[in-house]
Amino acid sequence: MAVAPHPLVSAARSLAEDVLAPNAARVDQEGVPVSHVEALRRAGLLGVSAPEEYGGAGAPDAVAREIAEILAGACCSTWFVQTQHHTPVRLLARAELPVRERLLRPLATGELMAGIAFAHVRAFPRVPVRARAERGGWRFDGTVPWYTGWGLNDVMLLAGVTEADEVVFAFTDAREQPGLRPSPPMRLAALTAARTVTLELDGLWLPDESVVLRTPQKEFALVDRPRNTNASPAVFGVAEAALRVLDEAGETRTAHGLRGRLDEVRRQAYELAEHPVPHERIEERLTLKTRAYDLMRAATTAAIVAGSGRALRLDGTAQRLAREGMFLLVQGQTSDVRRAHLAALAQI
Template sequence: MRSNLFEVEHEDFRAAFRAFVSAEIAPNANAWEQAGIVPRELFTAAGEAGVIAMEVPEEYGGGGAPDFRFSAVVAEEIGALGISGAGLGLATHTDICLPYLTALGTPEQKKRWLPALASGESIAAIAMTEPGTGSDLAGIATTARREGDSYVVDGAKTFISNGINADVVITVVRTDRESRHGGLSLLVLGRGMAGLTRGRNLDKLGQHAQDTAELAFDGVRVPRENLLGEEGGAFRALVANLPQERLSIAVLALGAARTALAQTLEYVKGRKAFGQPIGSFQNTRFVLAEIATEVAVAGSHVERCVQAHCAGELSAEEAAQVKWWCTELQGRVIDRCLQLHGGYGYMREYPIARAWADARITRIYGGTTEIMKEVVGRGLGL
């Protein structure tokens, strides 16, 4: 079915992003997977190509286009092109981190941080998860106590995307021990601050090119002017921004599922068993017919959710629904497609193998499937 979601400018942007991937990511993807990190130059190249920071106002060096459909194009292409390891750093920088700065930053803060982030000279990360706290954001234990004109931060974070490369780290801290939700604030920490240390680049099952690190804070002194938004306002800000993050994950997951289907269709038409293409077997036809139908139905719903988000109408519950549904679909589709590849599907030289490993995390990050169902259930009044 023909999509009505994207307009000419979005398709032009898609072409530009594909050209960027072809020139900058595709030739290097395997090397970056082995290295476990992308070079910082990838971000500056993305800035020069104009494929990051589309929502940042032009006065701060961005694209001046606060239209989520540009972000949806990037997420879709990251999933479709099989570059989730290398591409997710860019998506984290643009879709997850920058909205906090554009929405909550003062004019002085925007002038200080946004130009370098828009150009890719600086790289952003957001630090929420802690060794003892995952989806329960209200359980965050990293503290920030006031001392004169500064906050002193102590604690630890883990599983931080862009954690090694990041220059600007939006950090969720506890500024009030008495209030579970209202005691959280956002502080922007920077590379080089005394007491801020980075642990190892974590060895993950998939998405190897995405640097993911542990961060430790030992008496880090942060200027009061690095408070983002109001003190005690972090939980509201997180709740407001998480739907976009979850929708982006859903779009990426759907793109990956579509690509797995396309790759598998091509494979089963050429691979022979018992003297005939395995695509001619009834089981193969039925499996792929089921996958094609599920992907098509999910695509229609994702498109509606993107439209709702652009109109400011996507609820937290709806974002949770589309996130858990599409990521579970991604895992299910890629697993069935790998099965149709037989033994070759288990070989990392085949794209389906890497897609299978990369897909497993999408049901965890951004809120696990179980937490998403909890959000939906509470929305039902249960």
């Protein structure tokens, strides 16, 4: 007997088919509109992993992964904007500080949209953003190299590193303010639509009440490392979208062969993602991650080949998926991931 899909998976499929995919080419050229964020909120997708007692769905990680695949395959720019939101929600759900009661419910219900400004912490021992205790709060100075969703997000989760190598995570409004100045939106080869900017911090002061976590850098690295060694659901989503392009072009034999290999890598990768000890079997995780990259690259390349010259039109699905795939090769990249990926490529 078939098991009915989770209601949020069904909602994601409807949103992808009715709104995201039909508008993906336009969004790619013009940017993610506020209406897409509103549609995500109405569908309940911004609270997929949030606690039920705060208005979220409390759905299992497997459901969140399936939703991510669906959204990324339909419109990777929209997926990338909304995926930033879920990390602050999860962090708040584990916190026992005043900021939890102020922000978790509006973020879980989608009343507010959050972005993240802490990927630079992975550059340690280089410290792009320094945090210093000052006047009952924290002063942040430096440069956030990448911040996605500018103009769409309401709040951001910002991190800086202290002189004692402690990482301080705090919330602030996602707007220009004293001590915080955004660059113009970046023009990128892919996902320009996600509204990514650089943030210049010059004495941005945030009160202690905005802090959600303080942790030694070594402990942050221990917890953070496994997150990026797992294969991203977005990679599988973009690959599946490319295989659908092949099906529509009548290249079912090629699509079938790639889909079988993709399904097996997905199965293995998701089994590891559910492993109870996230920092174990790192090499195996990295191997599966690079295999997923290889299959995504093969699928998007095949979609372009099948489409011939017309695949290169800016309104063509195949070239957009290929550029989105290129973006996913470096999204959330760490030195471990980069070394493993380059080593795998050297053996082709």
